[in-house]
Amino acid sequence: MKITVKDVEHVALLARLELTEQDKEKYTQSLNAILEYMDKLNQIDTHDVEPTAHVLPLKNVFREDKLHRTMAKELVLANAPEEEDGCFKVPRIV
Amino acid sequence: MSAQYEVVIGLEVHAELKTDTKIFCSCPTEFGGEENTHVCPVCLGLPGVLPVLNKKVLEYAVRAGLALNCEIASFSKFDRKNYFYPDLPKAYQISQYDLPICKKGYLEIEVNGRKKTIGITRVHMEEDAGKLVHGGATIATSRYSLVDYNRTGVPLIEIVSEPDMRSAEEARAYMEKLKAILEYTGVSDVRMEQGSLRCDANISLRPMGAKEFGTKTEIKNLNSFRALQKAIEYEIERQRDILEEGGKIIQETRSWDEGKGVTVSLRSKEEAHDYRYFPDPDLVPVVIDPQWVQEIRDSLPELPDAKRERLVQEMGLSEYDAGIITGSRALADFFDQVVAEYNEPKMVANWIMGEFLRLLNANNLEVAESKVKPRSLAALLKAQAEGTISGKMAKTVFEEMFETGKEPGTIIKEKGMVQISDEGALAAVVEKVIAANPQSVEDYKAGKEKAIGFLVGQVMKETKGQANPGLVNKLLKDKLG
Numbered sequence: 001m002k003i004t005v006k007d008v009e010h011v012a013l014l015a016r017l018e019l020t021e022q023d024k025e026k027y028t029q030s031l032n033a034i035l036e037y038m039d040k041l042n043q044i045d046t047h048d049v050e051p052t053a054h055v056l057p058l059k060n061v062f063r064e065d066k067l068h069r070t071m072a073k074e075l076v077l078a079n080a081p082e083e084e085d086g087c088f089k090v091p092r093i094v
Numbered sequence: 095m096s097a098q099y100e101v102v103i104g105l106e107v108h109a110e111l112k113t114d115t116k117i118f119c120s121c122p123t124e125f126g127g128e129e130n131t132h133v134c135p136v137c138l139g140l141p142g143v144l145p146v147l148n149k150k151v152l153e154y155a156v157r158a159g160l161a162l163n164c165e166i167a168s169f170s171k172f173d174r175k176n177y178f179y180p181d182l183p184k185a186y187q188i189s190q191y192d193l194p195i196c197k198k199g200y201l202e203i204e205v206n207g208r209k210k211t212i213g214i215t216r217v218h219m220e221e222d223a224g225k226l227v228h229g230g231a232t233i234a235t236s237r238y239s240l241v242d243y244n245r246t247g248v249p250l251i252e253i254v255s256e257p258d259m260r261s262a263e264e265a266r267a268y269m270e271k272l273k274a275i276l277e278y279t280g281v282s283d284v285r286m287e288q289g290s291l292r293c294d295a296n297i298s299l300r301p302m303g304a305k306e307f308g309t310k311t312e313i314k315n316l317n318s319f320r321a322l323q324k325a326i327e328y329e330i331e332r333q334r335d336i337l338e339e340g341g342k343i344i345q346e347t348r349s350w351d352e353g354k355g356v357t358v359s360l361r362s363k364e365e366a367h368d369y370r371y372f373p374d375p376d377l378v379p380v381v382i383d384p385q386w387v388q389e390i391r392d393s394l395p396e397l398p399d400a401k402r403e404r405l406v407q408e409m410g411l412s413e414y415d416a417g418i419i420t421g422s423r424a425l426a427d428f429f430d431q432v433v434a435e436y437n438e439p440k441m442v443a444n445w446i447m448g449e450f451l452r453l454l455n456a457n458n459l460e461v462a463e464s465k466v467k468p469r470s471l472a473a474l475l476k477a478q479a480e481g482t483i484s485g486k487m488a489k490t491v492f493e494e495m496f497e498t499g500k501e502p503g504t505i506i507k508e509k510g511m512v513q514i515s516d517e518g519a520l521a522a523v524v525e526k527v528i529a530a531n532p533q534s535v536e537d538y539k540a541g542k543e544k545a546i547g548f549l550v551g552q553v554m555k556e557t558k559g560q561a562n563p564g565l566v567n568k569l570l571k572d573k574l575g
Contacts, residue, residue: 053171058378065113065150068120076130086129087240090180
């Protein structure tokens, strides 16, 4: 599979990234290099290998359904660029 | 519906789970509350935090899955669903993609006397999003929006049906049954008006006999059973009109406008649907112990279908009455508790189906909000059965019980509403009425059976409605030979 500039533009849009023409060129090459490496990994015989869901050998980490302290309201909104009526204020959505 | 198209409907239902805390942090799930006070660094998506799964959420998801006849996965994991929308502070929702906790279930519905099995594709766990309040009349005309993250991270299960429904009635019946099952299992409050149970409908039409599905639209904002049915009916007609004119259905999301009674397009960018799911590295996989699943299975209560069957088979209720009573667990429990005190199931069912539901509906109340307790209704029915009060009095007493929550005995005493069932006391009144109404007596003796009704009425009037009508009837007949 070969990544084109068009793919890069699509992914950039999904990630809300604004790229210059130069960036697009650069990322097309980098992403292709990554995929080439993946192709190499694909050559390994993984017939007897279980699919990996997580890199750590851990499972079943739970917490009990117990209430703890919530954050103070002024801390919650401390970093909000704008607030109104105790809410985060965000620019128009659509 | 014209015969040439077949309707295909699938539902995606979100139910908030009734845990005390959120799915990945220890904040309260309580509805309402001052804006942004039920939050912490985890559900606000601040950098460097680590979500940890609430074990109760897993238990409830398994419980719901078992009640819906699902297979429970032995291995399950969480994934990130990526999209930009300010109701999610992380710009992704933690959900489940390819390894959901439950799959391949079903439930049974009945429409116009016909039973049908509706498949359930999957049930998965995910976090709820925050609440947006738009600055303008609609999202599109707003210059800004306000975000409250209290609901962010409240645990949800999403229940996805197979596209097995063929009419708006079937979709409604499915939703009603699903709501009842979830309510019985106790995993959710299932209050559609508060948003703890939400439904999206996928609808398409295809020529009769076709194998391929037609292009579907997804309808959102279905906040009641009525809205669900009306919106689907509208959408079916809208699509049929387009198809019959030779047009094409556009795959899109539409919203039900309750006030106008129409579905309207919610234009969304095509690109927005690329969620780029990947396993969430912050959460480790879940491996389910079959023994634990069995314990949950053993702890399931009697479910609506089984309960309905029992009410019909063992208590002699009609299918219809049993269906209504078992349609909500609160009502079914109420029924059981009354019957436990006064073992006349049919009589109890009549009162619940009649007076009780009538007053609940008229006052827009839930069973749990009723001031009448099962024990009090049982006491009222006993008083009626023992002849202390008449059926008519019982209704008056019940209305007051419903209004004030007073015990029937208290009301009967306060109103002096004791039925006269003493033959001696009634005999004098009966004599008086016979003497005062010779014409009616003549008529009755001449074979006019109806005349006795008039005489009974006169006795009731004399006694201010307190005479036992059955006894009056008997006394009159005895006297008049």
